[in-house]
Amino acid sequence: MAAPLGTAAQADDTGDEKQDTQEKEAVAPERAEEAKLKAKYPNLGQRPGGSDFLMKRLQKGQKYFDSGDYNMAKAKMKNKQLPSTGPDKNLVTGDHIPTPQDLPQRKSSLVTSKLAG
Protein backbone atom coordinates (compact mmCIF):
# COMPACT_ATOMS: atom_id res chain seq x y z
CA MET A 1 0.00 0.00 0.00
CA ALA A 2 2.34 2.72 -1.19
CA ALA A 3 1.45 6.34 -0.64
CA PRO A 4 1.44 8.67 -3.67
CA LEU A 5 4.97 10.00 -4.14
CA GLY A 6 5.64 13.68 -3.68
CA THR A 7 7.71 14.00 -6.84
CA ALA A 8 5.98 12.25 -9.68
CA ALA A 9 7.54 11.61 -13.03
CA GLN A 10 5.81 12.99 -16.11
CA ALA A 11 2.34 11.53 -16.25
CA ASP A 12 -0.65 12.10 -18.47
CA ASP A 13 -3.23 14.70 -17.50
CA THR A 14 -5.78 12.38 -15.95
CA GLY A 15 -3.02 10.76 -13.89
CA ASP A 16 -1.84 14.15 -12.63
CA GLU A 17 -5.34 15.27 -11.78
CA LYS A 18 -6.08 12.10 -9.90
CA GLN A 19 -2.84 12.42 -7.97
CA ASP A 20 -3.58 16.07 -7.21
CA THR A 21 -6.96 15.24 -5.75
CA GLN A 22 -5.44 12.38 -3.78
CA GLU A 23 -2.78 14.69 -2.38
CA LYS A 24 -5.32 17.39 -1.62
CA GLU A 25 -7.46 14.85 0.18
CA ALA A 26 -4.48 13.62 2.14
CA VAL A 27 -3.49 17.14 3.10
CA ALA A 28 -6.91 18.63 3.74
CA PRO A 29 -7.50 16.72 6.99
CA GLU A 30 -4.09 17.88 8.21
CA ARG A 31 -4.93 21.49 7.41
CA ALA A 32 -8.32 21.14 9.05
CA GLU A 33 -6.60 19.79 12.15
CA GLU A 34 -4.17 22.69 12.10
CA ALA A 35 -7.04 25.16 11.93
CA LYS A 36 -8.68 23.41 14.88
CA LEU A 37 -5.50 23.68 16.89
CA LYS A 38 -4.93 27.34 16.07
CA ALA A 39 -8.51 28.07 17.06
CA LYS A 40 -7.96 26.48 20.46
CA TYR A 41 -4.52 27.94 21.07
CA PRO A 42 -4.18 31.21 19.16
CA ASN A 43 -0.86 31.97 20.86
CA LEU A 44 0.81 28.81 19.63
CA GLY A 45 4.39 29.33 18.47
CA GLN A 46 4.93 30.93 15.13
CA ARG A 47 7.41 28.38 13.89
CA PRO A 48 5.68 25.06 13.35
CA GLY A 49 7.27 22.30 15.39
CA GLY A 50 10.33 24.44 15.97
CA SER A 51 12.74 24.89 18.83
CA ASP A 52 10.06 24.87 21.50
CA PHE A 53 9.60 21.13 21.13
CA LEU A 54 13.29 20.51 20.83
CA MET A 55 14.11 22.53 23.93
CA LYS A 56 11.41 20.70 25.84
CA ARG A 57 12.86 17.43 24.62
CA LEU A 58 16.39 18.29 25.66
CA GLN A 59 15.13 19.33 29.08
CA LYS A 60 13.29 16.08 29.65
CA GLY A 61 13.33 14.88 33.21
CA GLN A 62 11.72 16.26 36.28
CA LYS A 63 13.52 19.22 37.75
CA TYR A 64 13.86 19.63 41.49
CA PHE A 65 14.95 22.60 43.54
CA ASP A 66 17.89 20.66 44.97
CA SER A 67 18.89 17.19 46.13
CA GLY A 68 17.00 17.64 49.39
CA ASP A 69 13.85 18.36 47.45
CA TYR A 70 14.51 15.24 45.35
CA ASN A 71 14.97 12.98 48.35
CA MET A 72 11.85 14.33 50.02
CA ALA A 73 9.84 13.68 46.87
CA LYS A 74 11.20 10.13 46.69
CA ALA A 75 10.28 9.51 50.31
CA LYS A 76 6.79 10.87 49.73
CA MET A 77 6.40 8.53 46.78
CA LYS A 78 7.35 5.53 48.90
CA ASN A 79 4.83 6.49 51.57
CA LYS A 80 2.09 6.99 49.03
CA GLN A 81 2.42 3.42 47.87
CA LEU A 82 2.00 1.98 51.34
CA PRO A 83 -1.37 0.46 52.21
CA SER A 84 -3.37 2.87 54.32
CA THR A 85 -3.81 1.76 57.92
CA GLY A 86 -7.26 3.27 58.22
CA PRO A 87 -8.59 6.25 60.16
CA ASP A 88 -6.47 5.37 63.21
CA LYS A 89 -3.41 6.50 61.35
CA ASN A 90 -4.13 10.11 62.17
CA LEU A 91 -4.10 9.38 65.88
CA VAL A 92 -0.47 8.32 65.85
CA THR A 93 1.01 11.78 66.05
CA GLY A 94 0.48 13.98 69.04
CA ASP A 95 -2.13 12.08 70.99
CA HIS A 96 -0.26 8.95 71.95
CA ILE A 97 3.13 7.33 71.76
CA PRO A 98 3.41 5.28 68.56
CA THR A 99 4.01 1.58 68.81
CA PRO A 100 5.58 -0.65 66.16
CA GLN A 101 2.11 -1.84 65.15
CA ASP A 102 1.01 1.72 64.43
CA LEU A 103 3.85 2.55 62.12
CA PRO A 104 3.40 1.74 58.41
CA GLN A 105 5.40 -1.18 57.03
CA ARG A 106 8.56 -0.24 55.26
CA LYS A 107 8.30 -1.17 51.59
CA SER A 108 11.28 -3.11 50.29
CA SER A 109 13.21 -0.98 47.85
CA LEU A 110 13.89 -3.71 45.30
CA VAL A 111 10.85 -5.28 43.72
CA THR A 112 11.20 -8.04 41.12
CA SER A 113 9.59 -7.43 37.76
CA LYS A 114 6.16 -9.01 37.32
CA LEU A 115 7.34 -10.44 34.01
CA ALA A 116 9.53 -12.80 36.00
CA GLY A 117 6.73 -13.80 38.33
Added chain:
Amino acid sequence: MGVAGGGGNDFQWCFSQVKGAIDEDVAEADIISTVEFNYSGDLLATGDKGGRVVIFQREQENKSRPHSRGEYNVYSTFQSHEPEFDYLKSLEIEEKINKIRWLPQQNAAHFLLSTNDKTIKLWKISERDKRAEGYNLKDEDGRLRDPFRITALRVPILKPMDLMVEASPRRIFANAHTYHINSISVNSDHETYLSADDLRINLWHLEITDRSFNIVDIKPANMEELTEVITAAEFHPHHCNVFVYSSSKGTIRLCDMRSSALCDRHSKFFEEPEDPSSRSFFSEIISSISDVKFSHSGRYMMTRDYLSVKVWDLNMENRPVETYQVHEYLRSKLCSLYENDCIFDKFECCWNGSDSAIMTGSYNNFFRMFDRNTRRDITLEASRESSKPRAILKPRKVCTGGKRKKDEISVDSLDFNKKILHTAWHPMENIIAVAATNNLYIFQDKIN
Protein backbone atom coordinates in the same frame (compact mmCIF):
# COMPACT_ATOMS: atom_id res chain seq x y z
CA MET B 1 8.65 -16.11 5.20
CA GLY B 2 5.87 -13.65 4.83
CA VAL B 3 2.91 -12.10 6.47
CA ALA B 4 -0.30 -13.80 7.40
CA GLY B 5 -2.94 -13.62 4.73
CA GLY B 6 -6.01 -15.50 3.71
CA GLY B 7 -5.66 -19.11 2.83
CA GLY B 8 -3.37 -20.75 0.35
CA ASN B 9 0.30 -20.73 1.08
CA ASP B 10 0.13 -17.91 3.58
CA PHE B 11 0.52 -18.91 7.15
CA GLN B 12 -1.26 -17.54 10.19
CA TRP B 13 -0.12 -16.11 13.46
CA CYS B 14 -1.08 -17.82 16.70
CA PHE B 15 -0.93 -16.81 20.29
CA SER B 16 1.88 -18.53 22.15
CA GLN B 17 2.49 -16.89 25.52
CA VAL B 18 1.84 -13.74 27.52
CA LYS B 19 4.00 -12.53 30.40
CA GLY B 20 3.17 -9.98 33.04
CA ALA B 21 0.40 -9.05 35.45
CA ILE B 22 -3.25 -9.16 34.44
CA ASP B 23 -4.57 -6.46 36.77
CA GLU B 24 -5.77 -3.21 35.27
CA ASP B 25 -3.70 -1.03 37.57
CA VAL B 26 -0.39 -0.77 35.81
CA ALA B 27 2.53 0.36 37.95
CA GLU B 28 4.73 2.80 36.03
CA ALA B 29 7.82 0.71 36.76
CA ASP B 30 6.33 -2.30 34.98
CA ILE B 31 5.95 -0.58 31.64
CA ILE B 32 8.19 -2.39 29.16
CA SER B 33 10.53 0.01 27.40
CA THR B 34 12.58 -2.27 25.15
CA VAL B 35 12.47 -5.81 23.70
CA GLU B 36 15.33 -7.57 21.93
CA PHE B 37 16.12 -11.10 20.72
CA ASN B 38 19.76 -12.19 20.78
CA TYR B 39 21.55 -13.34 17.64
CA SER B 40 20.36 -16.95 17.88
CA GLY B 41 16.87 -16.09 19.02
CA ASP B 42 17.21 -18.37 22.01
CA LEU B 43 17.24 -15.47 24.41
CA LEU B 44 14.71 -12.63 24.61
CA ALA B 45 15.48 -9.62 26.79
CA THR B 46 13.09 -6.95 28.04
CA GLY B 47 13.83 -3.73 29.88
CA ASP B 48 11.31 -1.70 31.82
CA LYS B 49 10.77 1.75 33.28
CA GLY B 50 11.83 0.47 36.69
CA GLY B 51 15.35 -0.19 35.39
CA ARG B 52 14.96 -3.96 35.43
CA VAL B 53 15.97 -6.46 32.78
CA VAL B 54 14.21 -9.80 32.39
CA ILE B 55 15.73 -12.41 30.08
CA PHE B 56 13.68 -15.29 28.75
CA GLN B 57 15.19 -18.44 27.29
CA ARG B 58 13.60 -20.68 24.74
CA GLU B 59 13.07 -24.19 26.02
CA GLN B 60 14.47 -27.06 24.03
CA GLU B 61 11.77 -28.68 21.96
CA ASN B 62 10.45 -31.59 23.89
CA LYS B 63 9.60 -34.75 22.02
CA SER B 64 7.03 -35.73 24.62
CA ARG B 65 5.24 -32.40 24.14
CA PRO B 66 5.24 -31.93 20.39
CA HIS B 67 2.93 -28.92 20.46
CA SER B 68 5.17 -26.85 22.67
CA ARG B 69 7.37 -25.27 20.05
CA GLY B 70 9.95 -24.03 22.45
CA GLU B 71 8.36 -21.74 24.98
CA TYR B 72 10.19 -18.80 26.45
CA ASN B 73 10.66 -18.98 30.19
CA VAL B 74 12.43 -16.74 32.64
CA TYR B 75 16.18 -17.28 32.54
CA SER B 76 17.51 -14.34 34.49
CA THR B 77 16.31 -11.06 35.93
CA PHE B 78 18.30 -8.23 37.47
CA GLN B 79 18.21 -4.57 38.32
CA SER B 80 20.25 -2.91 35.60
CA HIS B 81 19.90 0.78 36.44
CA GLU B 82 18.78 2.72 39.50
CA PRO B 83 17.30 6.22 39.61
CA GLU B 84 19.94 8.89 40.07
CA PHE B 85 20.03 12.57 40.73
CA ASP B 86 22.11 14.98 38.70
CA TYR B 87 23.30 17.39 41.38
CA LEU B 88 24.60 19.94 38.93
CA LYS B 89 21.34 20.41 37.06
CA SER B 90 18.94 19.33 39.81
CA LEU B 91 17.41 16.89 37.40
CA GLU B 92 16.26 13.38 38.01
CA ILE B 93 17.92 10.71 35.89
CA GLU B 94 15.37 8.03 35.14
CA GLU B 95 16.27 4.40 35.57
CA LYS B 96 14.16 3.48 32.56
CA ILE B 97 16.00 1.13 30.18
CA ASN B 98 15.94 2.84 26.80
CA LYS B 99 17.66 0.13 24.80
CA ILE B 100 19.16 -3.34 25.14
CA ARG B 101 21.54 -4.70 22.55
CA TRP B 102 23.06 -8.17 22.67
CA LEU B 103 26.65 -8.89 21.83
CA PRO B 104 27.36 -11.86 19.55
CA GLN B 105 28.13 -14.87 21.67
CA GLN B 106 31.81 -15.71 21.93
CA ASN B 107 31.91 -18.17 24.82
CA ALA B 108 29.55 -19.87 27.23
CA ALA B 109 28.45 -16.57 28.78
CA HIS B 110 26.04 -14.07 27.25
CA PHE B 111 26.72 -10.37 27.11
CA LEU B 112 24.37 -7.46 26.59
CA LEU B 113 24.50 -3.70 26.69
CA SER B 114 21.70 -1.89 28.48
CA THR B 115 21.33 1.85 28.70
CA ASN B 116 19.23 4.48 30.43
CA ASP B 117 19.38 8.20 29.62
CA LYS B 118 22.96 8.65 30.77
CA THR B 119 24.83 5.42 31.47
CA ILE B 120 25.50 2.29 29.42
CA LYS B 121 26.31 -0.96 31.16
CA LEU B 122 27.78 -4.20 29.85
CA TRP B 123 26.23 -7.16 31.63
CA LYS B 124 27.56 -10.69 31.69
CA ILE B 125 25.02 -13.43 32.15
CA SER B 126 26.62 -16.75 33.01
CA GLU B 127 25.50 -20.12 34.22
CA ARG B 128 26.84 -21.94 37.18
CA ASP B 129 25.98 -25.59 37.57
CA LYS B 130 28.96 -26.84 39.53
CA ARG B 131 30.28 -26.05 42.93
CA ALA B 132 33.58 -26.90 44.52
CA GLU B 133 33.44 -28.82 47.76
CA GLY B 134 36.13 -29.88 50.17
CA TYR B 135 38.17 -26.76 50.65
CA ASN B 136 41.06 -26.93 53.05
CA LEU B 137 40.92 -23.51 54.64
CA LYS B 138 37.19 -23.11 55.06
CA ASP B 139 34.17 -25.15 56.04
CA GLU B 140 31.28 -25.94 53.75
CA ASP B 141 29.36 -23.04 55.22
CA GLY B 142 32.23 -20.65 54.52
CA ARG B 143 33.64 -20.30 58.00
CA LEU B 144 37.40 -20.27 58.20
CA ARG B 145 38.92 -23.34 59.68
CA ASP B 146 41.49 -23.06 62.41
CA PRO B 147 44.80 -23.61 60.57
CA PHE B 148 46.28 -25.52 63.50
CA ARG B 149 43.47 -28.05 63.30
CA ILE B 150 44.22 -28.93 59.69
CA THR B 151 46.20 -32.18 59.64
CA ALA B 152 45.70 -33.36 56.10
CA LEU B 153 45.37 -31.83 52.66
CA ARG B 154 42.59 -32.68 50.31
CA VAL B 155 41.82 -31.68 46.73
CA PRO B 156 38.47 -29.93 46.36
CA ILE B 157 36.14 -31.71 43.97
CA LEU B 158 33.49 -30.24 41.69
CA LYS B 159 29.97 -31.34 42.46
CA PRO B 160 26.89 -30.57 40.37
CA MET B 161 24.39 -28.09 41.75
CA ASP B 162 21.08 -26.60 40.66
CA LEU B 163 21.55 -24.28 37.76
CA MET B 164 22.15 -20.74 38.83
CA VAL B 165 22.15 -17.90 36.33
CA GLU B 166 24.15 -14.90 37.45
CA ALA B 167 24.19 -11.44 35.98
CA SER B 168 27.08 -9.15 36.76
CA PRO B 169 27.96 -5.70 35.44
CA ARG B 170 31.32 -6.00 33.72
CA ARG B 171 31.70 -2.46 32.38
CA ILE B 172 30.03 0.82 33.19
CA PHE B 173 30.27 3.48 30.50
CA ALA B 174 29.30 6.70 32.23
CA ASN B 175 29.60 10.46 32.01
CA ALA B 176 29.86 10.71 28.26
CA HIS B 177 26.45 12.13 27.46
CA THR B 178 25.11 15.55 28.36
CA TYR B 179 21.80 14.83 26.65
CA HIS B 180 19.57 11.79 26.74
CA ILE B 181 20.78 8.56 25.15
CA ASN B 182 18.28 7.26 22.59
CA SER B 183 20.29 4.52 20.85
CA ILE B 184 23.14 2.08 21.22
CA SER B 185 24.43 -0.11 18.44
CA VAL B 186 27.09 -2.84 18.50
CA ASN B 187 29.50 -2.72 15.59
CA SER B 188 30.11 -5.67 13.26
CA ASP B 189 33.72 -5.68 14.43
CA HIS B 190 32.43 -6.91 17.82
CA GLU B 191 34.86 -4.57 19.51
CA THR B 192 33.22 -1.20 19.38
CA TYR B 193 29.76 0.26 19.75
CA LEU B 194 28.10 3.64 19.39
CA SER B 195 25.81 5.52 21.73
CA ALA B 196 23.69 8.42 20.51
CA ASP B 197 21.97 11.20 22.40
CA ASP B 198 19.92 14.14 21.12
CA LEU B 199 22.94 16.02 19.84
CA ARG B 200 25.97 13.75 19.86
CA ILE B 201 27.13 10.28 18.94
CA ASN B 202 30.02 8.61 20.74
CA LEU B 203 32.12 5.62 19.76
CA TRP B 204 33.27 3.27 22.49
CA HIS B 205 35.52 0.26 22.76
CA LEU B 206 33.84 -2.49 24.76
CA GLU B 207 36.92 -2.92 26.93
CA ILE B 208 37.52 0.76 27.70
CA THR B 209 35.24 2.73 29.96
CA ASP B 210 37.23 5.85 30.72
CA ARG B 211 37.33 7.14 27.17
CA SER B 212 35.03 7.47 24.21
CA PHE B 213 35.37 9.24 20.89
CA ASN B 214 32.84 11.77 19.77
CA ILE B 215 32.03 11.05 16.13
CA VAL B 216 29.00 13.26 15.52
CA ASP B 217 28.23 16.60 17.12
CA ILE B 218 25.29 18.62 15.86
CA LYS B 219 25.11 21.01 18.77
CA PRO B 220 25.00 24.55 17.36
CA ALA B 221 27.24 27.22 18.88
CA ASN B 222 24.11 29.15 19.73
CA MET B 223 21.37 26.92 21.11
CA GLU B 224 18.78 29.34 19.80
CA GLU B 225 19.69 28.07 16.35
CA LEU B 226 18.81 24.48 17.19
CA THR B 227 16.55 23.10 14.49
CA GLU B 228 16.85 19.34 14.73
CA VAL B 229 17.96 16.57 17.06
CA ILE B 230 19.26 13.04 16.58
CA THR B 231 16.52 10.52 17.12
CA ALA B 232 18.18 7.14 16.38
CA ALA B 233 21.48 5.69 15.19
CA GLU B 234 22.71 2.29 14.05
CA PHE B 235 25.85 0.67 12.71
CA HIS B 236 25.75 -1.07 9.35
CA PRO B 237 25.46 -4.85 9.86
CA HIS B 238 28.53 -5.67 7.74
CA HIS B 239 30.59 -2.54 7.09
CA CYS B 240 32.17 -1.59 10.38
CA ASN B 241 33.00 1.92 9.16
CA VAL B 242 29.42 2.87 8.24
CA PHE B 243 26.59 4.04 10.46
CA VAL B 244 23.40 6.04 10.02
CA TYR B 245 21.53 8.48 12.21
CA SER B 246 18.04 9.87 11.84
CA SER B 247 16.71 13.26 12.81
CA SER B 248 13.58 14.94 14.11
CA LYS B 249 13.20 16.55 10.69
CA GLY B 250 12.71 13.22 8.93
CA THR B 251 16.18 12.95 7.39
CA ILE B 252 18.79 10.22 7.61
CA ARG B 253 22.51 10.71 7.33
CA LEU B 254 24.91 7.93 6.49
CA CYS B 255 28.44 8.45 7.72
CA ASP B 256 31.72 6.77 6.91
CA MET B 257 34.27 6.74 9.72
CA ARG B 258 37.09 6.21 7.26
CA SER B 259 36.59 9.62 5.69
CA SER B 260 37.19 11.65 8.84
CA ALA B 261 37.43 11.35 12.59
CA LEU B 262 34.50 13.67 13.18
CA CYS B 263 31.60 12.61 10.99
CA ASP B 264 29.75 15.91 11.01
CA ARG B 265 29.71 15.80 7.24
CA HIS B 266 27.64 12.96 5.99
CA SER B 267 28.51 10.68 3.10
CA LYS B 268 24.88 10.26 2.11
CA PHE B 269 21.81 12.27 2.95
CA PHE B 270 18.41 10.62 2.68
CA GLU B 271 15.34 12.82 2.50
CA GLU B 272 12.04 12.52 0.76
CA PRO B 273 11.18 15.84 -0.85
CA GLU B 274 8.07 17.43 0.52
CA ASP B 275 5.50 19.39 -1.39
CA PRO B 276 5.78 22.85 0.20
CA SER B 277 2.11 23.55 -0.40
CA SER B 278 1.11 20.61 1.79
CA ARG B 279 3.07 21.82 4.76
CA SER B 280 1.18 22.30 8.03
CA PHE B 281 1.96 22.88 11.68
CA PHE B 282 2.16 19.13 12.12
CA SER B 283 4.37 18.33 9.14
CA GLU B 284 7.68 18.42 10.94
CA ILE B 285 6.41 16.70 14.06
CA ILE B 286 4.96 13.74 12.19
CA SER B 287 7.98 13.47 9.93
CA SER B 288 10.28 13.00 12.92
CA ILE B 289 11.87 9.57 12.63
CA SER B 290 11.46 7.49 15.76
CA ASP B 291 13.47 4.44 14.67
CA VAL B 292 15.93 3.42 11.98
CA LYS B 293 16.93 -0.19 11.28
CA PHE B 294 19.19 -1.70 8.66
CA SER B 295 17.94 -4.79 6.87
CA HIS B 296 19.85 -7.99 7.65
CA SER B 297 21.24 -7.88 4.13
CA GLY B 298 22.67 -4.43 4.72
CA ARG B 299 21.28 -3.19 1.43
CA TYR B 300 18.23 -1.41 2.81
CA MET B 301 17.24 0.56 5.85
CA MET B 302 13.81 1.19 7.30
CA THR B 303 12.61 4.33 9.08
CA ARG B 304 9.50 4.86 11.18
CA ASP B 305 7.81 8.22 11.42
CA TYR B 306 4.49 8.92 13.09
CA LEU B 307 2.18 7.67 10.36
CA SER B 308 4.30 5.47 8.12
CA VAL B 309 7.22 3.10 7.67
CA LYS B 310 9.62 3.71 4.79
CA VAL B 311 12.16 1.38 3.24
CA TRP B 312 15.18 3.07 1.70
CA ASP B 313 17.70 1.62 -0.71
CA LEU B 314 21.12 2.78 0.48
CA ASN B 315 21.97 3.55 -3.11
CA MET B 316 19.13 6.02 -3.53
CA GLU B 317 19.03 9.12 -1.41
CA ASN B 318 16.25 11.16 -2.90
CA ARG B 319 13.28 9.04 -1.88
CA PRO B 320 12.36 5.75 -0.21
CA VAL B 321 11.72 2.71 -2.39
CA GLU B 322 8.71 1.62 -0.35
CA THR B 323 6.28 3.45 1.90
CA TYR B 324 3.75 1.70 4.09
CA GLN B 325 0.92 3.51 5.85
CA VAL B 326 0.58 2.35 9.42
CA HIS B 327 -2.49 4.28 10.53
CA GLU B 328 -3.25 6.98 7.98
CA TYR B 329 -6.69 7.45 9.58
CA LEU B 330 -4.94 9.35 12.38
CA ARG B 331 -4.18 12.23 10.04
CA SER B 332 -7.61 13.66 10.74
CA LYS B 333 -7.03 13.36 14.48
CA LEU B 334 -3.73 15.19 14.70
CA CYS B 335 -5.17 18.06 16.74
CA SER B 336 -6.29 15.83 19.61
CA LEU B 337 -3.20 13.65 19.30
CA TYR B 338 -1.13 16.80 19.74
CA GLU B 339 -3.14 17.82 22.79
CA ASN B 340 -2.74 14.45 24.50
CA ASP B 341 0.92 14.25 23.48
CA CYS B 342 0.41 11.01 21.55
CA ILE B 343 1.82 12.70 18.48
CA PHE B 344 5.21 12.46 20.17
CA ASP B 345 5.02 8.69 20.73
CA LYS B 346 8.10 6.89 19.47
CA PHE B 347 7.23 3.72 17.64
CA GLU B 348 9.91 1.21 16.71
CA CYS B 349 9.99 -1.10 13.72
CA CYS B 350 11.69 -4.37 12.84
CA TRP B 351 12.56 -6.68 9.96
CA ASN B 352 11.99 -10.42 9.82
CA GLY B 353 15.01 -12.64 9.38
CA SER B 354 14.83 -12.76 5.58
CA ASP B 355 13.96 -9.06 5.18
CA SER B 356 10.77 -10.02 3.36
CA ALA B 357 8.46 -8.56 6.00
CA ILE B 358 8.42 -5.64 8.42
CA MET B 359 6.47 -5.01 11.58
CA THR B 360 5.56 -2.00 13.67
CA GLY B 361 3.09 -1.10 16.42
CA SER B 362 0.08 1.18 16.62
CA TYR B 363 -2.61 2.10 19.14
CA ASN B 364 -5.34 0.01 20.76
CA ASN B 365 -2.71 -2.73 21.16
CA PHE B 366 -2.75 -3.19 17.40
CA PHE B 367 0.38 -3.99 15.49
CA ARG B 368 0.91 -4.07 11.73
CA MET B 369 2.90 -6.33 9.43
CA PHE B 370 3.75 -5.66 5.81
CA ASP B 371 4.92 -8.26 3.31
CA ARG B 372 7.33 -6.56 0.95
CA ASN B 373 6.88 -9.13 -1.81
CA THR B 374 3.13 -9.56 -1.94
CA ARG B 375 2.41 -6.01 -0.70
CA ARG B 376 -0.16 -7.53 1.65
CA ASP B 377 -0.55 -6.06 5.09
CA ILE B 378 -2.30 -7.19 8.22
CA THR B 379 -3.39 -5.68 11.51
CA LEU B 380 -3.35 -7.89 14.59
CA GLU B 381 -4.14 -7.24 18.22
CA ALA B 382 -2.29 -8.20 21.38
CA SER B 383 -5.03 -8.86 23.87
CA ARG B 384 -5.84 -11.27 26.65
CA GLU B 385 -9.10 -12.09 24.91
CA SER B 386 -7.32 -13.89 22.10
CA SER B 387 -4.87 -15.59 24.41
CA LYS B 388 -5.85 -19.23 24.31
CA PRO B 389 -2.86 -21.43 23.51
CA ARG B 390 -2.31 -21.71 19.77
CA ALA B 391 -5.39 -19.58 19.08
CA ILE B 392 -5.16 -18.10 15.62
CA LEU B 393 -5.13 -14.31 15.63
CA LYS B 394 -7.95 -12.71 13.76
CA PRO B 395 -7.06 -9.77 11.52
CA ARG B 396 -8.41 -6.45 12.81
CA LYS B 397 -9.71 -3.53 10.84
CA VAL B 398 -10.21 0.12 11.67
CA CYS B 399 -13.23 1.70 10.11
CA THR B 400 -12.50 5.11 8.65
CA GLY B 401 -15.67 5.92 6.81
CA GLY B 402 -19.18 6.33 8.07
CA LYS B 403 -20.57 2.81 8.00
CA ARG B 404 -18.89 0.53 10.47
CA LYS B 405 -18.99 -3.12 9.57
CA LYS B 406 -19.33 -5.78 12.20
CA ASP B 407 -15.94 -6.60 13.83
CA GLU B 408 -14.49 -3.29 12.73
CA ILE B 409 -13.53 -0.66 15.24
CA SER B 410 -14.03 3.03 14.63
CA VAL B 411 -11.17 5.51 14.94
CA ASP B 412 -12.87 7.26 17.85
CA SER B 413 -13.08 4.03 19.83
CA LEU B 414 -9.35 3.37 19.68
CA ASP B 415 -7.62 3.34 23.04
CA PHE B 416 -4.62 5.64 22.70
CA ASN B 417 -3.26 4.55 26.05
CA LYS B 418 -2.73 1.05 24.70
CA LYS B 419 0.27 1.68 22.50
CA ILE B 420 2.61 -0.89 21.07
CA LEU B 421 5.92 0.91 20.77
CA HIS B 422 8.30 -2.05 20.99
CA THR B 423 8.26 -5.22 18.92
CA ALA B 424 10.91 -7.78 18.00
CA TRP B 425 11.15 -10.53 15.38
CA HIS B 426 13.15 -13.70 15.93
CA PRO B 427 16.27 -13.58 13.72
CA MET B 428 15.42 -16.79 11.89
CA GLU B 429 11.96 -18.04 12.66
CA ASN B 430 8.45 -16.67 12.64
CA ILE B 431 8.29 -15.86 16.31
CA ILE B 432 7.52 -12.31 17.39
CA ALA B 433 7.57 -10.56 20.74
CA VAL B 434 5.18 -7.65 21.23
CA ALA B 435 5.28 -5.37 24.27
CA ALA B 436 1.84 -4.07 25.23
CA THR B 437 2.46 -1.66 28.11
CA ASN B 438 3.28 -4.04 30.97
CA ASN B 439 2.61 -7.31 29.17
CA LEU B 440 4.86 -9.21 26.79
CA TYR B 441 3.08 -11.24 24.12
CA ILE B 442 4.80 -13.95 22.11
CA PHE B 443 3.21 -15.10 18.87
CA GLN B 444 4.30 -17.89 16.51
CA ASP B 445 3.23 -19.11 13.14
CA LYS B 446 0.81 -21.97 13.08
CA ILE B 447 2.26 -25.47 13.23
CA ASN B 448 0.59 -27.86 10.90
